[in-house]
Amino acid sequence: MTLAHPRRIAAIILGATFAVAACGGSATPEPSGVPGPGVPDIEIPTGVSGSLSVSGSSTVEPISAAVAEFLAESNPDFSYAVEGPGTGDGFARFCAGETDISDASRAIRAAEAQICADNGIEFAELRIAYDGLSVLTSVDNDAIACLSFADIYALVGPESQGFGSWADAATIASELGSQTTLPDADLTITGPGEESGTFDSFVELVIAPIAEERGQDETTRPDYTSSANDNVIVEGITGSPTSFGWVGLAFAEENADVVKEIAISAEPNGECVEPSAGTVSDGSYPISRPLFIYVNTAKAAENPAVAAYVDFYLAEGTIAAVLERVPYVNLPAEELEATRTAWEAR
Amino acid sequence: MTIPSVTSVAVQRSLARQGRDWPGLVFALLLLGAMLLTLVILVILIVDQLTRGLPVFQERGVDFLTSGLSSDPAKAGVAQGIVGSLVIGLLVAILCFPLGILTAVYLEEYAGDNWITRFISINIRNLAGVPSIVYGLLGLTVFVALFGILGFPNNGRNILAGALTLTALILPIVIITSAEALRSVPLSLREGGYGAGATRWQVVRQLVLPAARPGILTGTILALARALGETAPLLLAGAVLGTFSTSGSVQDVLTGPYTVLPMTVYDWSRRPQDEFRELTSAAIIVLLVLTLFFNALAIFLRNRYQKQW
């Protein structure tokens, strides 16, 4: 039997596979020896075991994933899965009883809560951080420095389908009282789609109030490039000199060198506020939304891993340590305390 | 089949031509160009991914291969993808190869020339052309649902369901290539066996299959390489797009959340952080090594065992 004999080769491959699967199977995220910049200076509980499944918002995903990773580093018997298909999709799975925790970049809707109730799922709503929404245009777009909610509604609201130029929105904008000069330039829009909580927050904070006043559908125009992939949105912004789009503040900051964040004023012709962690934190930036996790209380009671995870999540310093890496905004101390109380009281 | 008259005119014309054969030369160059273009594209692709991805290996070395998924690009690695790919490859091989070869044996050795046989053949050929994502639909509604109903953890989204889905995907290909390998075994070999009084099964097992083994082996390894590179069906069949970690027990590997290398590539390609771009290329390098290994193995075996009948 030469080495190249088919049977031998098959045996070698089989053996190698088993060997790798056996030792590679214990693939918890290996710390690279020395505590790197990612390992926080906080106390991590030990002795946690069990498995956890988290799904939902891709905005909150990095936070939940980081908390899980920190916990797993000291607890080899703790296993988890964190995914980010979107806030709405996360709720769908959560209310079907498939996940333990749902990440959300908006509050749960009445209809969704009803589905949970119908399926006998009780949950605790826990606010964990704030995030701003950045409205973006190309770095080459010098004509636009500030937009009001009225301008934004005129550009991407439900009545704006077919507007190919910024100037097309001038009529609606002036109807709403805005005096912003909208240039006659190509309006290429890229933004998140309806599966995304970021989309929902944008609609809820910017579009819906005006839409309701004017008796329109509370949604955006459909004719834009919609993608759940923030890279696509950023690419869309950089791809045209007079582009328009919106993403979470954290992702905008990641790409600050290639996009321009527009200052926003809630009122037409009002005071323009630049988006930043500071302005979101002190409430002056008008497009900011809380980030939540929703925890299935029944599963928290019967699965020690879930309870331990949430305890660690809300513990002093955990979220702050994570947010050093991901630029969302910390809750003020009283609000974090209120979240803890809500969790204890479940 | 007769050569059309326009051909004979062309032949006459070329015979009567004086001087250098410019059109022929141009044509030959065109062909060479087309072929070189293919070669060049392949080389550019490999070089491009190597240049983007090698820095990761330089910085982190083996750590990249032994770390699991992480939201932190400095710590993320392909270990879980590699394990998942190898396990799913093993499962697919176990499930698919016997079934595929047995079906091929049936079609080539046992089946009569009747409507059932024709129906099965047509069906298999059609299945081979169905897009892989449609098999994902099958995986979701049948396999994942089955495991879910049976009470498996993680709502049935486990590597077993993924393996079954990929098995269904490559089964037609395995059947077709095995059948071709069987068909290429000369009739005289079989006739000799029957002449000596062997039963059909004895002829198949002791004469035909050993003779067709190289061809079957090549076909099955290529099909496996294809399965290892598939992503779309597993999107639906439950692979994780995110991060996860399991305790590493065999039970967790088989019934818990899983991912495969191409899925890791897909996930990382969608992340906004710049660092994930080079991680994606590094993962691609690992994936290419894996699939090209199997492709090379198949080609090597085929060349080695090329027999002239």
Place this chain on the structure above:
Amino acid sequence: MATQAPTAGPPERHLAGSRSRRSRETAIGRFFLAAALVSIAITAFIVLTVAEQAVEFLLAIDPGQLVADGWFPRRGMFDIATLVIGTLVVTVIAMVIAGPIGLLSAIYLAEYASPRVRGVVKPVLEVLAGIPSVVLGFFALTFINPTIIQALVPGAKGFNFAAAAVAVGVLTIPLIASVSEDAMRAVPAPLREASYGLGARRVTTATRVVVPAAISGIVAAMVLGISRAIGETMVVAIAAGASGGSLRSLDPFEPGQTMTAAMASLATGSDQVVGDNAAFQSLFFVGLLLFAMTLLLNVIGDTFVRRVRQSY
């Protein structure tokens, strides 16, 4: 698949041996048949499950929703023409690249190349065929688009159909090349020899004799290539961008969706994986259409292949 030539088989009944030997043989035969029937079962499952949900979808929505400005499943806009046009745009561009290059490569391999060159080029084609589609998708996004598309067409966006289509074309080249080459090599030597014997040059023989003789196989190769291009998912999902929805458009330099990419985005969004809302069920509807399209194409392709076999 059963050969047309006379098959060998065990001799007459009275030579077939003892009853136990015969019954064992029959049992083994039935066992093989059972294995073969698994493939039928797979098709049945695919068709049944996909069709069931697709029909539920069609019943749940208002037919008017199937014609809209674009494919935005979560808004209830299910303009199927958008996706079909997207698939067509990508397929046409891909075939424009893969058809000529694949065919010319095949002619070179079959008629011009020395065995040594064949020994190098065939493995290269097979390696190209073995590259996973996610790799090609990422390559399209990070290399093909910036370096080629945006260089030629400055207005092209960062994610667009053209880059994805070029990558799909690259993926399809090996398939077309190998099937065409097989068809050309199957042309009997005497046909070539007659042509050379009359003094024809290689180019004349290749283009006027061999290619027309192998035309059925070449057409089959093209049809298979089209089928492959239609079914390609990951390249478009990564490089063509629009995953939430897209407007009906013929512009290949804008982001967009094909049928397969739309399915992938519904899958990754996984809106209610075990639910019955219309957005998720549209996944099955598109899947059924895709299944039917590729089925039709494969039947057409097979007809051509069988015609090749019968000619000789």
